[in-house]
Every structure is written in structure tokens, then in C-alpha cells.
Amino acid sequence: MILMSGQPTGEGGAGSMLVSLAPILLIFVIFYLLLIRPQQKKQKQHKLLLSALKKGDKVVTNSGMFGVISSINEEKSIVVLRVGDDVKMEYLKSSIATKVDN
Numbered sequence: 001m002i003l004m005s006g007q008p009t010g011e012g013g014a015g016s017m018l019v020s021l022a023p024i025l026l027i028f029v030i031f032y033l034l035l036i037r038p039q040q041k042k043q044k045q046h047k048l049l050l051s052a053l054k055k056g057d058k059v060v061t062n063s064g065m066f067g068v069i070s071s072i073n074e075e076k077s078i079v080v081l082r083v084g085d086d087v088k089m090e091y092l093k094s095s096i097a098t099k100v101d102n
Contacts, residue, residue: 050093053079058100061091066100 053059057069059081067081070088077093 049099050096053093053096053099059096060098060100062095062097065089065091 053069053072055069055071058066059069059079060066061081065081065083067083067089069079070082071080072078072093073080079091079093079096080088081091082088
């Protein structure tokens with residue numbers, strides 16, 4: 001907008017651009033704090049859990065199967081679970097959901 005004297009008023013400068021970007025930045029910060037950060041923390045904890053697994057640990061898979069680890073193949077990321085007296089099943093190591101206290 002130009003005044004009668006021909007001088008610009010200063011509207012539409014950097015200040016208004018910052019004000020228009022503020023809501024977008026605020027949404028990104030909230031999105032990061034509520035969704036991204038907790039998910040990264042959960043993934044880190046799960047990775048630590050998988051690295052600490054050992055023979056004899058009682059675990060639950062993502063499908064809900066309970067079993068005791070009878071062997072671990074680190075190269076292929078396979079865990080062999082004993083789910084019954086004579087029943088052993090192979091699972092991907094990443095499919096272990098949690099460790100169960102004995």
C-alpha cells in the first residue's frame with residue numbers, strides 16, 4: 001500500500017512472512033514432540049531388547065506366541081523358540097515383541 005506521499009508503508013515485509021510461517025512451524029514442532037520422538041525412543045528400546053536376548057529367555061512374538069529361546073542365529077537374524085515339549089519354531093528376531101519375566 002502506498003501513502004499519498006508515495007512512500008511504502010512497510011506492510012508485507014519480513015515480519016508478516018514470519019507471522020505466516022509461525023503456525024506451520026508450531027504444527028511441525030508439536031508433530032515432532034507427540035509422534036516422531038516417542039516412536040524413535042520406542043524403536044531404540046526394542047533394538048536394545050533384541051540385542052540383549054539370549055538362550056533360555058522367555059519371550060512373546062508379535063503374533064502372541066509364547067516361547068523359550070533355544071537358539072539364536074545372529075547372521076540370519078533367526079530365533080528358534082521352544083513352544084512345547086517337542087515343538088520348536090523359527091521366527092525372525094525382529095518379530096520378538098517383548099521378554100517375559102520367568
